[in-house]
Amino acid sequence: MLALREVSKSFGAVRALRGVSLDLTPGEAHALAGENGAGKSTLVKILSGVHRPDEGTLLLDGEPVEFHGPADAQAAGVAVIYQEPTLFPDLSVTENIFMGRQPRRSLGRVDRRAMRARALDLFARLGVPLDPDRPARGLSIADQQLVEIAKALSRDARVLVMDEPTAALSGPEVERLFGVARSLRDQGCAVLFVSHRLDEMFALCRRVTTLRDGALVATDVLADLTPDDLVRRMVGRDLAALFPKQDTAPGEVALKVDRLTREGVFTDVSFEVRSGEIVALAGLVGAGRSEVARAVFGVDRRDAGSVHVGGRPLRPGSPTAAMAAGLALVPEDRRQQGLVMDLSIERNIGLTGLKWGLLSRAAERARATDWAIRLQVKYANLTDAVTVLSGGNQQKVVLAKWLARRPRVLIVDEPTRGIDVGTKAEVHRLLSELAAEGLAVLMISSELPEVLGMADRVLVMHEGRLVADVPRAEATEERIVAAATGRPA
């Protein structure tokens, strides 16, 4: 029905998809598997018309088509249900379903009665009792997704793409969603199901396509696979000596986090990082890793628990206090949290060293020059705005800004996301050197090879809890993925 043939897509230097093919057939639910960053989202965005492939073709009923935007994809019968639907909160469920396509009476008046009747009809077809007259505000995420599915049906969608729809649902809600998906499948729709949860793929889908690093690994019939086979397909990669963590003898405890809790986000997280040690914090997106880092650094408040840096307790809720204690955080979102994009390179690096009184431009320049050289930032002028730098060099500026403070503990959140391979290796070498000099490093990363190559120890989070603490010698991809997906090892 809908198919991709040898599709590639790059964003700058990052190749998000490389020659991927996929066939969706009527009456079949198809799973899409892969680690974070494997290219699943890019693939979904190509199907939904948000991105256009650089190479390769999209086939609709065997004919090549081009989607110039989401409207084209919708007209072709492709509907996407996202993890968090975006309904108009103040409009009724019915109005949301028919937004922009309301049935009309004479003089262009909206035919509310016909609209309501059709909404009831759709809900009957889906087998869910939703009130068509209530406002969308206050609907659970599960119900909002059903409204989105009803919307898709009202457009006669033939391909239903579900992008991690179950991440925020409870058990019974997942069952109900699956019931709906199965009945649509049996009515002849093609369903593409994107999820991190292996058991759900096995429960719903017939075939699975696995992506790794933007490339197609295999398309298999799920009945022929075990969950372990699938995990191996997702992660099975050559661990070359790309990530040269030097062996160091860990020193004293530099960061001690004890029973840290932020209600509804993460619970009872305890761990230690010693100086000279690189500890990775692994887990799926949404497991609460970045949130733990933010609470440790004081950007977010914490509800319970304590943080000690170098044996001394850290006041909660104050990045300033955290910095004074020797903590540094290279945040996840480089452009929004790491840098002031309009400011120059030297001023960004200087931002972490501001004092109250008069600035010395010479000192600021010296500090920026020293660190820009040590990190091999490629720049024309230190007075250039950081916007002109590549992603990798921007990341180096963020690192420079923090390393210039000579921290005792460095927390890095996805330090190599979206940067090219060469710079990636440089960042890894740098982290390794710094650890050898006695820095304690806590590294959040969604890239398993990075985690396995760099870390002395791997902590794994699953749904807001720390579920595993694996020493380097015992860390395998299978073991970490198993912990991260909540399966017993």
Added chain:
Amino acid sequence: MRVDRWETLVVALLAAVTVAASLGVDGFANGSNVGFLLLDVTEIALMALTMTLVIVAAEIDLSVASTLGLCCAVLGRLWTAGLPIETIMPICLVVGALAGALNGLLVTRLGLPSLAVTIGTFALYRGLAYVILGDQAVADLPPAYTSLATQSVGPIPLMTLLVAALAVAAGILLHATGLGRAITALGANEEAAYFAGIRVKRIKFWLFVASGAMAGLASLVFTFRYASARADNGVGLELAVVAAVLLGGVSIFGGRGTLPGVVAAVLLLAVVRNALILADVANEVLNFVTGLLLVASVLAPNLKVRLERKPVQ
């Protein structure tokens, strides 16, 4: 170094308009007119200094003129009650600072947008001024102070020297201190500034306090200069202040702006206004010209950005 062409343009325009007015407008280029021109813009200039800092921090304070009125009313009330003027003056500064502190608390503690907060206190403070003083005018102020406010050193009014000294201080604060750098950074990207350990809320709070205290200071100059303390002193000045700051090249979105640019813009608006009045141009045309300059100042940086940034995909 980024060349801020807009500031250069404002300075050039100021020079051009001054030369043109000297040549073409009778009575413009003499000592007493220049003195009057400078004196007349004192309150706007004072409040523009702190307003610059506030807008660079991506906030705004529309209550400054009402705060000025409130301080004038307090001054008039306490003077008629018989307090010595030397006691009243610091009280006015404190009242201004407190008014600013309330703005600052509402913005930083409750997370409300400063535009909404200060539109509210704009009405609140002016209303309070009327409650305190009613519609009476207190005019029997001590001559020592009223004459001080209008005194000149040569052709330069004493108050202009005060403005100049404070402008230099504000310029150094914004452009040469860590605090100024922090203000610029948090105005450009509050989240990144917060992640870099800058105490965003504390700085913003004190900026509002400074803005209020400056309005208190301006209220003293205003009252003594006109020898009249009234509740409606300075009505509408907030717009002139914001206009001057924006014309001076400060981005309404925060994070960008220079103090010299704002000073040049204050002078430019004053010179244009003065020259047009001397040339017997109708008041409506005067407002039109001021408005035109303002629209140009808000548009120009946008156009510049659009021309420089090529659309991404």
